[in-house]
Amino acid sequence: MPKLSPELLSVLRCPVTGSPLVQDGEELVTTSADDSGQKLRYTIEDGIPLLLPPELLPAAAAAAADQHDAGQHDAGPLPAAN
Template sequence: MSPISSDLLAVLRCPVTGSALVHEGEFLVSSVTDSTGDPVQYSIDEGIPVLLRPELLVAATEAGSDEHDGPAKK
């Protein structure tokens, strides 16, 4: 796992709660809980934070790449 730089971590925010993210093991975790009372966890893929809500990540992973890639813009 590649570490997340402190400069990048300083500017990243949780897209669900708007809170700062904390690097915990193989995840970035929101510093504020969501509406269910739990912190939101985001995976890190080859050093790149994947800031998709967990339920959206499952849907994006299950969809074929041609299903979620929009048409090319000119």
């Protein structure tokens, strides 16, 4: 996985703690811990950081699956052009 540019990393912040993020392989890690003492980790998919708070990940995954499923249904033939 290629590293994110230093310019992008300089502006990204954790949506939970507000702290800067550092890249660790295919994840971004907060530089400070949250209220429970944990450093949060965010995945990078196809070069795009997914900065969703952990409690929203299940809902986002379900929405993505619903959208993917909807795109696989055949809507029927397109109307003929006049």
